[in-house]
Amino acid sequence: MLNVKNEVLIRVFSVAFGVILLAVVIFLRLFQISIKDSAKWEAKADSLYVKWVDAPSQRGNILADDGSLLATSLPFFDIHFDAKAEGLSDQIFNDEAVDSLGRLLSLYVDQQFTPGAYASWLRRLRDSTDAKAHGIRYVPIAKGITYSKALLVKSFPIFREGRYKGGFILEQKNRRERPFKLLAQRTIGYTREGALPVGLEGSFDNVLEGREGKQLMIRVPGDAYIPVHDLAEIEPEAGDDVVTTLDINIQDVAERSLLNACQTHNADHGCAIVMEVKTGKIRAMANIGRTPDGWWETYNYAIGERVEPGSMFKLASFMAMMEEGELKDFEQKIPVYKGKVKIYDEELVDASPHGLDSMTIKQVFAHSSNVGTATLTQEFFKGNASAFTAHLRDFGLDLPTNIEIGGEEAPLIKDPKDPKSEWSGTTLPWMSIGYELLLTPMQLLTFYNAVANNGRMMKPYIVQRTERYGEVIKEFRPTVVKRSIASKTTVNKAKELLEEVVINGTAKNIYPKDYAIAGKTGTAQLNYHKFRASKGIRHQAGFCGFFPADNPVYSCIVVISEPERGGYHGSEVAAPVFRAIADKCFALKAEMHPPVNQAPPPKMVSAQMPSFDAGTQEDLKKGLRWLGMDYFKGSPDEDDKDSEWSVLVAEKGDSLVMKNRIVSDKTIPSVVGMGLKDAIFLLENRGCKVRVRGYGKVRRQSLAVGTRASGQTCILYLQ
Numbered sequence: 168m169l170n171v172k173n174e175v176l177i178r179v180f181s182v183a184f185g186v187i188l189l190a191v192v193i194f195l196r197l198f199q200i201s202i203k204d205s206a207k208w209e210a211k212a213d214s215l216y217v218k219w220v221d222a223p224s225q226r227g228n229i230l231a232d233d234g235s236l237l238a239t240s241l242p243f244f245d246i247h248f249d250a251k252a253e254g255l256s257d258q259i260f261n262d263e264a265v266d267s268l269g270r271l272l273s274l275y276v277d278q279q280f281t282p283g284a285y286a287s288w289l290r291r292l293r294d295s296t297d298a299k300a301h302g303i304r305y306v307p308i309a310k311g312i313t314y315s316k317a318l319l320v321k322s323f324p325i326f327r328e329g330r331y332k333g334g335f336i337l338e339q340k341n342r343r344e345r346p347f348k349l350l351a352q353r354t355i356g357y358t359r360e361g362a363l364p365v366g367l368e369g370s371f372d373n374v375l376e377g378r379e380g381k382q383l384m385i386r387v388p389g390d391a392y393i394p395v396h397d398l399a400e401i402e403p404e405a406g407d408d409v410v411t412t413l414d415i416n417i418q419d420v421a422e423r424s425l426l427n428a429c430q431t432h433n434a435d436h437g438c439a440i441v442m443e444v445k446t447g448k449i450r451a452m453a454n455i456g457r458t459p460d461g462w463w464e465t466y467n468y469a470i471g472e473r474v475e476p477g478s479m480f481k482l483a484s485f486m487a488m489m490e491e492g493e494l495k496d497f498e499q500k501i502p503v504y505k506g507k508v509k510i511y512d513e514e515l516v517d518a519s520p521h522g523l524d525s526m527t528i529k530q531v532f533a534h535s536s537n538v539g540t541a542t543l544t545q546e547f548f549k550g551n552a553s554a555f556t557a558h559l560r561d562f563g564l565d566l567p568t569n570i571e572i573g574g575e576e577a578p579l580i581k582d583p584k585d586p587k588s589e590w591s592g593t594t595l596p597w598m599s600i601g602y603e604l605l606l607t608p609m610q611l612l613t614f615y616n617a618v619a620n621n622g623r624m625m626k627p628y629i630v631q632r633t634e635r636y637g638e639v640i641k642e643f644r645p646t647v648v649k650r651s652i653a654s655k656t657t658v659n660k661a662k663e664l665l666e667e668v669v670i671n672g673t674a675k676n677i678y679p680k681d682y683a684i685a686g687k688t689g690t691a692q693l694n695y696h697k698f699r700a701s702k703g704i705r706h707q708a709g710f711c712g713f714f715p716a717d718n719p720v721y722s723c724i725v726v727i728s729e730p731e732r733g734g735y736h737g738s739e740v741a742a743p744v745f746r747a748i749a750d751k752c753f754a755l756k757a758e759m760h761p762p763v764n765q766a767p768p769p770k771m772v773s774a775q776m777p778s779f780d781a782g783t784q785e786d787l788k789k790g791l792r793w794l795g796m797d798y799f800k801g802s803p804d805e806d807d808k809d810s811e812w813s814v815l816v817a818e819k820g821d822s823l824v825m826k827n828r829i830v831s832d833k834t835i836p837s838v839v840g841m842g843l844k845d846a847i848f849l850l851e852n853r854g855c856k857v858r859v860r861g862y863g864k865v866r867r868q869s870l871a872v873g874t875r876a877s878g879q880t881c882i883l884y885l886q
Contacts, residue, residue, distance in 0.1 A: 377406030432730035447625030477691025493653030533672030541596035546723035566855030686712015781840035
């Protein structure tokens with residue numbers, strides 16, 4: 168019994184000892200793996216590490232109003248080669264295939280290497296004994312190639328076997344492209360890693376970017392990750408398209424005209440905006456800045472630069488006075504003190520010397536008299552400056568436009584009731600001429616656009632909808648900010664003043680013949696101290712207005728900063744840019760041209776009837792029949808004989824008379840009133856040589872009628 172008990176104990180202890188021994192072995196092994204050999208196993212894990220990475224989505228397009236592509240993402244491809252791919256056998260990687268692949272790579276991918284050099288390089292990658300190539304499984308073959316070229320490379324020997332058998336690794340990368348290159352560059356903008364988003368690309372990034380997919384990547388020797396499969400396991404979702412309000416043609420002429428002006432006047436920078444009056448759609452937004460490398464859209468000055476607008480702001484001052492009910496008679500004369508006046512301790516002068524003691528109110532505005540505007544405003548609002556700023560708020564000049572593009576600066580309008588505004592005795596007169604306040608060009612244009620739109624202020628906007636595969640996702644419609652910024656009488660009077668500027672004022676140099684422009688020039692000093700003369704004065708030239716003046720379709724502002732040559736006034740620098748843009752718009756847009764049959768046909772007066780037209784009788788009769796015009800038969804020039812040649816004259820106010828013209832065979836005939844064909848026929852048949860001056864029909868001939876023809880030269884003067 169004792170022996171049995173001892174045997175059991177021995178077995179129990181043996182099992183226990185075995186378990187303890189096994190535990191010790193396991194513990195020692197764990198210690199060896201996790202502590203002693205940790206670096207080895209971590210390196211091995213890293214070499215086989217598989218992870219999910221984001222697969223970028225196809226970014227949405229940015230389009231112009233007519234559907235033209237302003238920005239799009241195009242697929243480009245990187246090609247790599249895995250010479251140690253699991254299925255790449257020696258049978259596939261044979262000498263003939265390698266030589267052929269080397270020749271094709273040299274011909275189509277990189278001609279710097281010879282076919283032999285390419286083939287040798289491929290063999291070294293495959294050779295496991297080559298120390299330099301050992302472990303490299305992600306070798307770049309080509310980068311940033313197009314889809315068609317990627318398909319071509321994929322058809323090469325070895326590569327045509329695919330990812331596992333041929334070691335061919337194809338990765339797609341989307342690249343943002345702009346078909347119109349620099350057109351609206353800053354407005355379109357960009358998104359870059361480590362930089363603030365800019366323009367439409369930045370403001371609508373969440374719409375354009377889409378949704379990323381997922382792709383399984385494996386880490387291979389050489390510290391590189393390669394895709395496990397050619398396609399993403401979770402497909403990315405493409406972004407939506409953004410359709411802008413920009414008109415490609417207007418944007419192009421705005422940029423070209425602005426660039427030309429900046430280069431001509433060697434300006435620092437400038438901007439131009441074109442807005443559709445009825446809707447607030449931005450049809451063009453151009454920004455040009457000077458850099459050491461040339462002229463570029465370096466900054467969006469149109470919405471991001473607050474400046475003192477200068478004389479362009481005088482429209483608001485005059486409208487404020489009209490709203491007070493004090494300014495009614497534009498022909499009333501007011502003193503302008505020969506263009507120089509002292510307000511408190513500061514001297515105010517007119518930009519252009521004129522020496523006049525007085526001007527009419529219309530002349531003060533049209534010729535942009537600082538003295539007249541400031542003294543008039545001071546007279547109306549001296550005891551109640553807050554009423555002046557209240558009118559400015561009524562005009563919406565204290566409001567940002569909240570346009571979709573980021574970076575807009577809020578307007579700065581001083582308030583006499585606010586102790587932080589630094590209001591002084593000279594603030595009111597200087598504000599009236601566009602100083603001691605700050606506005607962006609977009610904010611000032613919005614005000615002018617409201618005047619053009621009969622007082623209705625529209626919110627400017629540059630995106631009209633977002634789309635997905637042509638289906639509208641979200642639509643942005645015109646938004647009314649204020650139904651009326653001023654009374655109808657004030658708005659109509661303001662338009663009258665703006666037209667006078669172009670007809671007889673500072674902008675008469677851009678007066679067009681075929682349509683009417685209304686607007687205001689502006690010339691501001693950038694480094695002034697209450698208009699005290701100083702060295703190195705820098706200026707800003709501007710022009711803001713709308714066209715056609717009688718039925719406005721577009722409003723536009725042009726601001727050019729620091730012109731250094733060829734003048735610095737708004738009329739010299741900015742107004743011609745406005746005119747170039749307006750001319751292009753007028754030529755392009757049929758809706759700006761009145762129909763030719765809109766008005767009743769005018770009555771024909773005697774001065775418009777054919778007068779002294781000569782030619783063959785048959786040709787004249789044929790022309791009159793085609794025109795449906797009657798005529799009377801008159802007496803011949805010399806006798807009653809019929810003649811092949813006749814002349815039409817207007818007699819009795821509204822009657823045409825056809826008279827015979829006798830032509831001699833031996834003397835110089837009268838060819839006055841004839842077309843060049845008939846005149847040359849008659850003179851050369853009589854042996855004369857003919858020389859021609861001008862265009863049209865013959866008005867004068869050098870040889871006297873009746874002179875004997877003897878080979879002379881006859882000069883015909885056409886008109």
